[in-house]
Each structure stands twice: as structure tokens, then as C-alpha cells.
Amino acid sequence: MTATFRILGAEDARAAIPNLSDVLVDCVAGGASLGFMLPFDTKDAEAYWREIAQAIEAGSIILAVAEVDGKVVGTVQVGLASRANQPHRGDLMKLLVHRSARGLGLSRTLMETVEAEAASRGRTLLVLDTATGSPAESIYPRFGWERVGVIPDYAMWPQGGFCGTTLFYKRIG
Numbered sequence: 001m002t003a004t005f006r007i008l009g010a011e012d013a014r015a016a017i018p019n020l021s022d023v024l025v026d027c028v029a030g031g032a033s034l035g036f037m038l039p040f041d042t043k044d045a046e047a048y049w050r051e052i053a054q055a056i057e058a059g060s061i062i063l064a065v066a067e068v069d070g071k072v073v074g075t076v077q078v079g080l081a082s083r084a085n086q087p088h089r090g091d092l093m094k095l096l097v098h099r100s101a102r103g104l105g106l107s108r109t110l111m112e113t114v115e116a117e118a119a120s121r122g123r124t125l126l127v128l129d130t131a132t133g134s135p136a137e138s139i140y141p142r143f144g145w146e147r148v149g150v151i152p153d154y155a156m157w158p159q160g161g162f163c164g165t166t167l168f169y170k171r172i173g
Contacts, residue, residue, distance in 0.1 A: 004067045005113045010057035019072035021045035023098045033131035038158045064114040066106040073101035076110045078118045090118045092128040119173030132164035145170045
């Protein structure tokens with residue numbers, strides 16, 4: 001297995017939409033609370049990734065990917081805060097690894113890749129929220145993120161039912 005990690009520009013993101021969609025559909029089907037509800041299919045995922053490619057083009061999103069043998073199997077984003085009083089902040093979003101590629105250490109390197117890129121763009125603080133009680137919640141402290149607290153009933157699981165969200169932050173750069 002050969003894993004590579006890179007930041008995608010808008011055109012590369014558009015070219016990767018089939019693989020990105022496969023990862024997103026797999027994660028939603030696996031129960032990840034990512035802002036989508038079941039049923040969720042490839043067409044839904046493709047529409048989402050087209051929006052992300054536009055945001056990359058506009059300079060408001062950083063998209064990092066992990067590729068194994070040339071195929072995208074993981075991804076993470078940083079939304080770049082656009083308010084005048086927040087030029088130092090970014091929002092980490094959607095750390096996704098296809099279930100078939102989990103356990104390979106891809107999440108850690110994806111995070112390091114996107115954090116370094118965010119720092120190179122002047123960000124010194126990143127924030128994120130993740131579903132309370134999800135497997136993802138336990139990952140972030142291992143990557144140096146500080147837990148802030150929990151907001152109950154913040155969102156819904158893809159199959160329905162409320163879930164809380166746990167807030168984290170990390171100083172970078």
C-alpha cells in the first residue's frame with residue numbers, strides 16, 4: 001500500500017468527485033453524522049462535492065485528500081473564516097476515511113496535512129464539532145485537540161434521532 005496526501009485545487013477536486021463521493025456515501029452509510037440524512041446516494045454526494053470545488057475556487061475551503069494506490073480514500077477540509085475579525089481562524093470539517101481504509105493511520109496524516117496548509121494561509125486557531133459518542137470523538141484528543149464541551153441535541157444521526165455535538169479547538173502555526 002502506498003499512501004499519498006495532498007491539497008487539491010478546484011480542478012483536481014472536480015476530477016476526484018467520483019472517489020470523494022464514494023468516501024462520503026460510505027461514511028454516511030456507516031452512520032457518521034455529517035449533515036446528511038438517509039437515504040443518501042452518489043448523486044447527493046456529487047452535488048455536495050461540486051459545491052466544495054466551487055468553494056475551493058473561491059478561496060474559502062482547503063481540501064486535503066489521502067490516496068491509496070492513486071484512489072482517494074480519505075479527506076478533510078478547513079473552512080476559512082471570512083469575517084473581518086476572524087482572519088486567524090478556520091473550521092475543520094468532515095474528516096472522512098472510507099471504512100475499507102481505516103486503521104492505516106490516514107486520519108493523522110490528513111490532519112497534519114490540512115493543519116499545515118491552514119497555518120501557511122495565516123490560520124493560528126482551528127475549531128471543530130463532532131457527534132458526541134461517535135468513534136470520531138475519541139480521535140481528536142490524540143491529535144492534540146482540546147475538548148471544550150458538549151451541546152445536547154445539536155444535530156441528527158443520518159438514520160434519525162438527535163445527537164449532541166462535542167466542540168474542540170487547536171492552536172496551530
